[in-house]
Amino acid sequence: MTIIIWSFAKSSPKRFFLLFGLFVIAEAALIGGSWYIAKYQTKGPFSENYVNWVRQQYAGSFKNTTNFNSTLSQYDSLLTYRFRPNITGRFKNPEFDIEIKTNSLGVRDDEASLLNPSIIILGDSHGMGWGVEQSERFSEIIERKLNTRVLNTAITSYGSHRETSLLDEVEMDSCKLLIIQYCDNDLEENKANLLKAQNPSIDKHGFDVAERQNKVSSTYFPFKGIFATLRWLIGEAFKKTPPPAIAQAAAKPVAPSVRKLEHAEAFFPYLSRIRTRYKGLIVVFDLGVYNFPIVGEFQAYQSIKPMPEIYFVNVHPLLDRRYYFTIDDHINVRGHAKIGVALSELIQQKRWLKN
Numbered sequence: 001m002t003i004i005i006w007s008f009a010k011s012s013p014k015r016f017f018l019l020f021g022l023f024v025i026a027e028a029a030l031i032g033g034s035w036y037i038a039k040y041q042t043k044g045p046f047s048e049n050y051v052n053w054v055r056q057q058y059a060g061s062f063k064n065t066t067n068f069n070s071t072l073s074q075y076d077s078l079l080t081y082r083f084r085p086n087i088t089g090r091f092k093n094p095e096f097d098i099e100i101k102t103n104s105l106g107v108r109d110d111e112a113s114l115l116n117p118s119i120i121i122l123g124d125s126h127g128m129g130w131g132v133e134q135s136e137r138f139s140e141i142i143e144r145k146l147n148t149r150v151l152n153t154a155i156t157s158y159g160s161h162r163e164t165s166l167l168d169e170v171e172m173d174s175c176k177l178l179i180i181q182y183c184d185n186d187l188e189e190n191k192a193n194l195l196k197a198q199n200p201s202i203d204k205h206g207f208d209v210a211e212r213q214n215k216v217s218s219t220y221f222p223f224k225g226i227f228a229t230l231r232w233l234i235g236e237a238f239k240k241t242p243p244p245a246i247a248q249a250a251a252k253p254v255a256p257s258v259r260k261l262e263h264a265e266a267f268f269p270y271l272s273r274i275r276t277r278y279k280g281l282i283v284v285f286d287l288g289v290y291n292f293p294i295v296g297e298f299q300a301y302q303s304i305k306p307m308p309e310i311y312f313v314n315v316h317p318l319l320d321r322r323y324y325f326t327i328d329d330h331i332n333v334r335g336h337a338k339i340g341v342a343l344s345e346l347i348q349q350k351r352w353l354k355n
Contacts, residue, residue, distance in 0.1 A: 001023070001222070001223045001226070001227070002020075005019045005020050005023060023223065023226060026225075026226060027222075027223050027225050027226050030225035030226065030229065031220075031224075031225045033046060033050070033054070034054045034057070034058070034094065034225075034327070035094065037051065037054060037326055037327060038094035038095045038326065038327055041095070041325070041326045041332075042326065043326060051326070051327075053232075054327055055327050055329075056232065057225070057228045057229070057232065058094065058327050058328070059329075060228065060232070061217060061224070061227075061228040061231075062093075062094065062217060062218070062220075062224075062228070063093065063217055063218070063328075064091070064092060064093050064214065064217065064218035065156060065157075065214055066083070066091055066100065066125070066128070066130075066155075066156045067080075067081050067155070067156045067157055068081070068207070068210040068211045068213070068214035069091070069211070069214060069218075070211045071084075071087075071089050072084060072087070072089050072091060072100050074106075075204050075207040075208075076106075076200075077200065077204075078165060078200070079155075079158075079162050079165060079166060079200070080162070080200040080201060080202060080207070081155075081207060082106040082107070082155055082166070083100070083102040083106045083107060083108060083155065084102065084106065085102055085103065085104050085105065085106040086102060086103065086104055087100070087101070087102050088100070088101045088102075089101075092218075093131065093218075093328065094327060095131060095325045095326070095327055095328055096131040096132070096325075098129075098131065098132065098133050099133060099134065100134075101134060105153070105169065105170070107151075107152065107153045107154070107155065107166075108128055108129065108134060108152065108154070108155075109134075109139075109151055109152045109153075112149070113149060113150065113151040113152070114151060114170075114171075115149070116149060116171075116173075116174035117149045117150060117151035117174060117175060118148040118149050118150070118174060118175065118176050118177065118353060119139075119142065119143075119146075119148060119149070119150040119151070119175070119176070119177045119178075119179060119353075120150075120151045120153065120167070120170060120172065120175050120177075120178050120179070121139050121150065121151065121152045121153060121154060121178075121179045121180075121181065122153055122154065122160075122163040122164070122166075122167060122178070122179070122180045122181065123152075123153075123154030123158070123163065123180065123181030123182075123183075124154060124155065124156060124157055124158050124159070124163075124181070124183050124185075124186070125154070125155075125156040125157060125330060126154070126181055126183060126287040126288070126330060126331060127139070127152065127154030127181035127287075128152070128154040128155055128156055129152075129154075129336065130156065130328075130330040131325060131328060131330050131332065132332065132333050132336055133333075136333045136336055136337070137152065137336050137340070138336045138337075138339040138340035138343065139152040139340070140152075140340075141336065141337060141340025141341065141344065142340050142343055142344050142347070145340070145341070145344040146344055146347060146348070146353065148353060149174075151170065153166055153167065153170065154181065157185075158189075159183075159185075159186035159187075159188070159189030159190050160180075160182070160186050160189070160190045160266075160267055160270040161189050161190055161192075161193040161197070161270065162189065163180070163270075164270050164273055164274055165197075167274065168277075172277065172278050175278065175280060176280055176281065176352065176353050177280065177281045177282075177283065177347065177352050177353060178274065178278060178280065178281070178282045178283070179282075179283045179284075179285075179343070180282065180283070180284045180285075181285060181286070181287060182263075182267065182284055182285070182286040182287075182288075182294060182295075182298075183286060183287060183288040184263070184286070184288040184289050184292070184294055185288060186263075186267070187262065187263055187266055190266040190267055190270065191262075191266045194266060194269055261297050261300060261301045263294050263297050263298070264297050264298050264300070264301030264302075265301070267298065268298075268301060268305070268307065271307060271310060272307075275307075279309075280309065281309050281310075281311070281352050282309065282310045282311070283310075283311050283312075283313060283343070283346075283352075284298060284310065284311070284312050284313070285312070285313040285314070285315045285339075285343075286315075287315070287331060290319075290321070290324065290329070291316055291319075292316070293314045293316045295312040295313065295314045296314065298312045299312050313342075313343070313346065315338075315339050315342065318338050318339065318342055319331065319335055319338060319339075322334065323335035323338055
């Protein structure tokens with residue numbers, strides 16, 4: 001960055017310090033605005049475009065993840081990664097700083113939850129409790145309200161394939177209710193492993209490379225805001241480059257799009273796999289893209305190919321932007337509370353634990 005500023009200054013020290021000062025001010029404005037939004041969880045007085053830009057820069061250049069944080073997670077030849085067993089550590093991003101505590105299975109829950117749980121939860125970062133303390137998760141709210149033992153096995157970025165593979169390591173004789181938190185980004189992993197389980201997407205070396213990249217992303221260095229902005233602008237410019245013209249004769253007619261139940265087609269086979277060792281109740285809800293429920297697709301598929309004792313719950317009407325972090329795309333403490341209370345009341349109303 002210093003070399004770039006010096007070249008624009010045309011070897012003039014006075015111009016150099018003037019431009020350097022302008023860059024410092026620009027960097028302070030970029031990072032300061034982002035810090036303000038994260039600290040106070042408010043978009044005002046910034047425009048929606050600016051907030052969206054901050055979200056994009058956070059996701060691409062500043063975000064710390066649990067899965068490639070070597071103090072929290074480790075490589076796993078079957079599941080790609082899982083939490084380190086029996087550790088206590090910190091997980092930080094601009095909007096939160098929380099404790100991660102794991103048990104001997106390598107999931108974010110206490111050791112007692114492994115012993116005869118009545119409810120087991122599968123999921124990804126949403127279910128794991130990204131950005132919220134362990135006691136604030138919807139799983140712990142259900143546990144307290146229903147006075148029953150709940151085991152939360154959710155791990156960041158897991159799709160249904162890895163979730164069900166991890167479930168094979170859990171004793172389920174005491175389980176009366178299995179809750180699955182689905183996410184729209186489960187689709188790719190689920191489809192890839194439908195017919196035959198694939199090898200992990202990365203090996204040990206790939207995990208180490210991703211861990212180093214995650215460390216870079218989660219570490220601030222001078223002018224990182226400007227650097228990330230320039231990289232984003234260049235990327236956007238390339239996106240807007242028109243594709244090469246195609247001769248009219250070579251152009252093929254485009255078939256009309258047909259909506260397919262692709263999430264359901266790739267998800268229901270995993271429900272069938274679970275059924276080979278668990279015959280009890282299953283409740284499915286989804287979190288992911290804001291206000292875009294996938295369970296409607298599951299319900300439509302269920303009406304065509306019904307599976308007994310499986311229920312789909314749409315939690316999206318319960319949530320608005322107040323229940324998500326402002327920059328991050330995960331639900332916050334209030335979002336977990338809303339879902340935890342709603343699921344607890346539904347379980348009580350249906351008397352699912354009485355069976």
